[in-house]
Amino acid sequence: MAAKRSDIPGKRAQPMQDRSEPPLSLERIAGTAVELLDAQGVSGLTMRKLADRLGSGVMSLYWHVDNKEDVFDLALNLVLEYHGPPQVDKSQDWRAEVVHMLEDWRASMLRHPWSASLLPRRALGPNILNRLELLSKILSGAGVADADLNIAIWSLWNYVMGATITRASFDLTDDDMAAAQQCLTRLSEHYPTIERSRLLLDNDWDGAFRKGLDFLLDGLSPR
Structure with missing residues (x-):
């Protein structure tokens, strides 16, 4: 500066x-x-x-x-400023801290979609560094080995950024999604699995983000 x-x-x-x-x-x-x-x-x-x-x-x-x-x-x-959970519970599970911080990170960028396009080349601002430092401390305290810490941090970074950019750029209307699913149904012989799961009608973005995050954190949990 x-x-x-x-x-x-x-x-x-x-x-x-x-x-x-x-x-x-x-x-x-x-x-x-x-x-x-x-x-x-x-x-x-x-x-x-x-x-x-x-x-x-x-x-x-x-x-x-x-x-x-x-x-x-x-x-x-x-x-990207982060103030932490409204009330800090010293006994809360480490996962709850990670989930709160990453959901807040995603929500902040969705409120300001331009931020996701700027962040990859501006990763050294004080507030993003504070988030990464906090995330590293939580994961380290939860038992993630130093040898795996960078992998864990970048995996979560990639997940948050990918989920945010996809959501911010996905501007199909309900009618558009229904038409796309109908097209997929006609092609179900070629794409039976995603047609059966009705992939193109699934717009539970928040739920998918949280469940996907749980999948990641399951893999980070101490054995």
């Missing part, structure tokens, strides 16, 4: 801002960037649009961030 320009010797005074708006800050820039990304997606965020939403000039914005990449980092870090 870039240093504030006011901390750099020899720089001129910070540009003036519309006094009807609150002062610019990294927190306000991040929050406004999230709003803009939610509304217009990654391709819709420009420094000019962000400055307009903030009620500031572009040069004032550049006083706090170096470029659009900084803005993406701030916005992604904000939506």
Whole structure:
């Protein structure tokens, strides 16, 4: 993250801002960037649009961030903040802690679908690192050997990211799904198993995520 320009010797005074708006800050820039990304997606965020939403000039914005990449980092870090379960039960099973954190992670990205496309190349923000550190501590405390810890972490990462991206991009209507299933029924000679399970009509995304997570955690449970 870039240093504030006011901390750099020899720089001129910070540009003036519309006094009807609150002062610019990294927190306000991040929050406004999230709003803009939610509304217009990654391709819709420009420094000019962000400055307009903030009620500031572009040069004032550049006083706090170096470029659009900084803005993406701030916005992604904000939506991935994790506060933990509402009430911490010291006796609760380690699986409950993992499930809560991963369900929260998925829900956060589904509320802001653009975040899933940014995260793979921005995995070093403080809040995603905090999640990974917490996940590592829980799994290690549950008995996952250090030799297997990275495999466990990346397996859960891949599961959450894959489930999120699939759900966020799957925009078929109920009628579309019914038509696809009817087509599959006509082709049942070739695809008997997925036709019998009515795969294309199954839209219990949350239930499938939780059950699939249970399958993974079963494999991680100490023998």
